[in-house]
Amino acid sequence: MDPIDTSLVDWSRAQFALTAMYHWLFVPLTLGLGVIMAIMETLYVRTGREFWKQTARFWMKLFGINFAMGVATGIILEFEFGTNWSNYSWFVGDIFGAPLAIEGILAFFMESTFIAVMYFGWNKVSKRAHLASTWLTIIGATISAWWILVANAWMQHPVGMEFNPDTVRNEMVDFAAVAFSPVAVVKFCHTVASSWVQGSVFVVGVSCWYLLRRQHREFAHASIKVAAWFGLVAALITAHTGHQSGRDIALYQPMKLAAAEGLYEGGTSQGLVLGGLLRPGADWASPSEESKFLFHVECPYALSLLATHKPDGYVPGIRNLLEGGYPLPDGSTALPAEEKMARGRRAIAALAEYRKAKDEAAKAAALTTLRENFDYFGYGYLNSPAELVPNVPLTFYGFRIMVMLGGYFLLLFAGLLVLGQRIEKQKLIQWAVVLTIPLAWLASQAGWVVAEVGRQPWAIQGLLPNVAAISRLEVGSVQTTFFIFLVLFTLLLVAELSIMGKAIAAGPETDTPTA
Amino acid sequence: MLLRRIVRFYLEGFRGMTLGRTLWGIILLKLFIMFAVLKAFFFPAYLQGEKEEKEATVATELTDRAAAE
Numbered sequence: 299m300d301p302i303d304t305s306l307v308d309w310s311r312a313q314f315a316l317t318a319m320y321h322w323l324f325v326p327l328t329l330g331l332g333v334i335m336a337i338m339e340t341l342y343v344r345t346g347r348e349f350w351k352q353t354a355r356f357w358m359k360l361f362g363i364n365f366a367m368g369v370a371t372g373i374i375l376e377f378e379f380g381t382n383w384s385n386y387s388w389f390v391g392d393i394f395g396a397p398l399a400i401e402g403i404l405a406f407f408m409e410s411t412f413i414a415v416m417y418f419g420w421n422k423v424s425k426r427a428h429l430a431s432t433w434l435t436i437i438g439a440t441i442s443a444w445w446i447l448v449a450n451a452w453m454q455h456p457v458g459m460e461f462n463p464d465t466v467r468n469e470m471v472d473f474a475a476v477a478f479s480p481v482a483v484v485k486f487c488h489t490v491a492s493s494w495v496q497g498s499v500f501v502v503g504v505s506c507w508y509l510l511r512r513q514h515r516e517f518a519h520a521s522i523k524v525a526a527w528f529g530l531v532a533a534l535i536t537a538h539t540g541h542q543s544g545r546d547i548a549l550y551q552p553m554k555l556a557a558a559e560g561l562y563e564g565g566t567s568q569g570l571v572l573g574g575l576l577r578p579g580a581d582w583a584s585p586s587e588e589s590k591f592l593f594h595v596e597c598p599y600a601l602s603l604l605a606t607h608k609p610d611g612y613v614p615g616i617r618n619l620l621e622g623g624y625p626l627p628d629g630s631t632a633l634p635a636e637e638k639m640a641r642g643r644r645a646i647a648a649l650a651e652y653r654k655a656k657d658e659a660a661k662a663a664a665l666t667t668l669r670e671n672f673d674y675f676g677y678g679y680l681n682s683p684a685e686l687v688p689n690v691p692l693t694f695y696g697f698r699i700m701v702m703l704g705g706y707f708l709l710l711f712a713g714l715l716v717l718g719q720r721i722e723k724q725k726l727i728q729w730a731v732v733l734t735i736p737l738a739w740l741a742s743q744a745g746w747v748v749a750e751v752g753r754q755p756w757a758i759q760g761l762l763p764n765v766a767a768i769s770r771l772e773v774g775s776v777q778t779t780f781f782i783f784l785v786l787f788t789l790l791l792v793a794e795l796s797i798m799g800k801a802i803a804a805g806p807e808t809d810t811p812t813a
Numbered sequence: 814m815l816l817r818r819i820v821r822f823y824l825e826g827f828r829g830m831t832l833g834r835t836l837w838g839i840i841l842l843k844l845f846i847m848f849a850v851l852k853a854f855f856f857p858a859y860l861q862g863e864k865e866e867k868e869a870t871v872a873t874e875l876t877d878r879a880a881a882e
Contacts, residue, residue: 302878359832366836370844377847377856384859388871417833418826465864466872643879650876681880766878769859779855786846793839801832 302765309776310382310768316780317374319743320787324368326742329443329490330497331361332436334525343429353517356806357501362417363801367794382776386757386767391467393459393476394449401445408438444486451482453758455550461672463652463665481546488539491532492745495707496738498529502714503735504802506728509721517806522714530711536704541604548605551759553686554752556616557693559601562590564615569596570604573698576691582616583684620683635683642678645671676761688754696747703741710734
């Protein structure tokens with residue numbers, strides 16, 4: 299059998315990344331804006347003020363536009379699993395299938411039922427029933443996100459399963475371990491909270507646009523107040539869960555942490571890189587006499603503190619991870635990559651022997667070898683330890699973009715709350731807030747770049763690299779669908795921006811359109 | 814009776830839509846492109862046949878792609 303063409307791996311990854319990133323343009327605004335409009339409707343029900351009803355209805359209209367554009371874009375990812383990632387789809391078995399099925403059912407029944415009441419039910423159901431529908435719509439969407447993130451978290455930290463060599467599938471043996479793995483819980487909280495931040499940035503940005511145009515001022519001030527408070531709380535939760543996520547990465551994906559920090563030589567008492575420039579063209583898989591940085595600024599001890607909760611804790615760098623020999627948190631010693639690769643090849647050979655074995659004794663012997671080495675199964679597909687090193691510059695800069703923008707959003711929301719009505723006269727700040735809108739999307743996408751690029755070469759951490767996960771297709775057919783998606787999704791994005799722009803220009807019906 | 818009220822609720826809701834008509838048009842067009850074009854012509858299931866055949870195909874792929882010693 300011919301070896302897999304590396305360009306097929308690259309194009310398959312590019313295609314999946316493109317569709318996932320486009321899908322993620324729509325999802326966070328749904329999750330964030332949904333809660334904000336539900337808070338505004340709650341204010342309407344509690345105060346009885348018609349103003350809050352019209353405010354909620356306006357944001358609900360923008361929510362609907364975004365929801366309609368984004369709905370079903372995720373289905374394409376599932377098409378790709380079956381066509382481009384067939385080995386992966388088979389190998390993950392019901393572990394991936396179960397959460398996605400639950401997500402599909404929940405999305406259909408909860409979101410589609412309550413969203414209809416939310417849009418069609420004004421003046422037809424009671425205020426409280428309508429409010430309940432609005433909250434249930436966004437709760438349904440958030441629970442849907444939970445199951446998708448459970449599936450993603452399992453790929454980052456596979457737990458709760460047992461590999462069955464007869465079916466060549468991983469079978470779920472502990473549903474709770476999969477659904478509530480620490481990585482899944484933290485990932486969910488971090489992703490949803492950051493989506494709330496994104497929704498808040500969108501609301502304050504659009505509101506500042508009205509202030510700049512001297513339109514809908516009461517509406518704008520009220521929206522800024524609600525979104526800034528919500529955004530501030532969400533940004534604090536995002537920061538806290540981001541810290542927890544860093545701890546998880548240190549435990550389960552240390553190579554990702556090393557790449558995000560540009561840490562080649564690890565050790566105790568490691569500092570956190572606050573900023574810096576990587577040396578262009580540096581070889582991150584080999585030692586060099588030159589520093590891997592052109593310059594950088596560190597916060598002493600902070601990385602050790604983040605990763606181990608001890609200022610003098612040991613954090614392995616890329617070199618340590620490849621060469622092994624450093625102490626692990628459980629007291630054992632890390633294996634070198636070469637040894638993991640040898641064990642992986644042993645596991646794969648044992649799978650082949652198991653499937654060819656004619657008698658029970660041979661099967662049992664092969665199964666024992668497979669089980670002993672299964673934790674390293676994926677390493678058996680790697681030709682060199684260097685393949686374990688992800689794209690360091692992309693991970694390093696992506697991490698810094700995400701964190702710096704997260705800090706900026708926190709300050710922005712706090713600043714807006716301090717300013718209050720005085721923002722009316724601050725044209726520069728109003729412009730800055732409007733121009734912040736795309737930065738929320740940039741931060742969100744950068745977060746996913748860190749999460750996904752930083753864990754390369756793995757489709758499933760330690761068990762299946764991309765080179766084994768993809769289908770044996772013609773490179774040309776993957777390229778064709780890549781460009782079809784690029785055109786299709788770009789058209790969708792243009793349509794969304796156009797419809798959204800018109801709806802924003804039309805404005806809410808809370809007051810006279812111009813001051 | 815309840816079913817009739819639910820159907821009327823939806824019918825009146827759909828009839829009363831303004832921007833919603835455009836959005837539904839986009840959703841239906843999108844679903845048509847996804848299922849009738851993309852899924853049908855560009856995304857066939859790669860693994861074909863009975864369960865045992867799929868198992869054998871994946872097993873062969875996974876064992877043959879192992880790195881050489």
